[in-house]
Amino acid sequence: MKVLFDNRKIAGHLAALFAVSVWGTTFISSKILLRSFEPVEILIIRFVIGLAALFVVRPGRLKLTDHKQEIYYILTGLTGVTLYYLLENIALTFTFASNVGVIISTAPFFTAVLLHFFLKDKEPLGWAFFVGFVVALAGIALISFNGTQFHLSPAGDLLTVGAAICWGFYSLFLKKVNSFGYPTILNTRRIFLWGIIFMVPMGFVMGFRPDIRKIAEPVNLLNFLFLGICACAVCFVVWNFAVREIGAIKTSIYIYLSPAITVFASAILLKEPVTGMMLAGTAFALAGLLISEIKPSKR
Numbered sequence: 001m002k003v004l005f006d007n008r009k010i011a012g013h014l015a016a017l018f019a020v021s022v023w024g025t026t027f028i029s030s031k032i033l034l035r036s037f038e039p040v041e042i043l044i045i046r047f048v049i050g051l052a053a054l055f056v057v058r059p060g061r062l063k064l065t066d067h068k069q070e071i072y073y074i075l076t077g078l079t080g081v082t083l084y085y086l087l088e089n090i091a092l093t094f095t096f097a098s099n100v101g102v103i104i105s106t107a108p109f110f111t112a113v114l115l116h117f118f119l120k121d122k123e124p125l126g127w128a129f130f131v132g133f134v135v136a137l138a139g140i141a142l143i144s145f146n147g148t149q150f151h152l153s154p155a156g157d158l159l160t161v162g163a164a165i166c167w168g169f170y171s172l173f174l175k176k177v178n179s180f181g182y183p184t185i186l187n188t189r190r191i192f193l194w195g196i197i198f199m200v201p202m203g204f205v206m207g208f209r210p211d212i213r214k215i216a217e218p219v220n221l222l223n224f225l226f227l228g229i230c231a232c233a234v235c236f237v238v239w240n241f242a243v244r245e246i247g248a249i250k251t252s253i254y255i256y257l258s259p260a261i262t263v264f265a266s267a268i269l270l271k272e273p274v275t276g277m278m279l280a281g282t283a284f285a286l287a288g289l290l291i292s293e294i295k296p297s298k299r
Helices: 004-021 026-033 039-057 067-091 099-116 127-145 154-178 184-205 213-217 218-246 248-269 278-293
Strands: none
Touching: 004 039, 004 218, 004 248, 026 248, 026 278, 039 067, 039 184, 039 218, 067 184, 099 127, 099 154, 099 248, 127 213, 127 278, 154 218, 154 248, 154 278, 184 218, 184 278, 213 218, 218 248, 248 278
């Protein structure tokens, strides 16, 4: 029993690492698709593809034992799919990508605070988490700015903070959804469905008018399939599994590694240079992750 327990914990950590590793490379596909599509078009299409993929993998209807549970699926889809991604995309039109990269990495902090105050079965939270958060954020700042100056942009920066807070609420509601005991794929599928329901009306207001012929072009189609199947369907399922196995706080800590993964993906796939400051930032981000994993003393 102990061995099984430990193996599931290890699987949870590996799942979180896998999801963050994929999410750290999605910018390449997004960069290609932005030549032909608006950000909101990419967002809606990728989640529709993800939802379709989950239906293929796990067809059938999720029957809730209590209709009151639906409110948590609605809130999870609204915060983690609709608001998080829309706020992040809109923020990029008002502020620098480097600002967004640093500010969005505060999501683990908001996750920890929200879970600590709103859940009865609080996840342990000690000095190590806060020290690790500061160290990791310093590393992410080194990676994101890489010698450039920080420029305040109140509208964009506040929108990014809002996105980080939404991810914290998503983690809070997801923990409740996981407590219902339904299969992870069915949970994720229902969350996607509600996210898309909220996203589509906003999308049309923001200019959702995709060209089917452009979607069908091989390069665009392959990138949409990667974003929809791998980055959405697969990664959200394994992320939700990680939250179930190791907790929302420990899972969210892996977000610290996302900017570092982006740097190395850029170096390998786009041949972009890696500077000493980026390497130092990666070391800090990894150190912050390891420090945050230290178990708090019972005292």
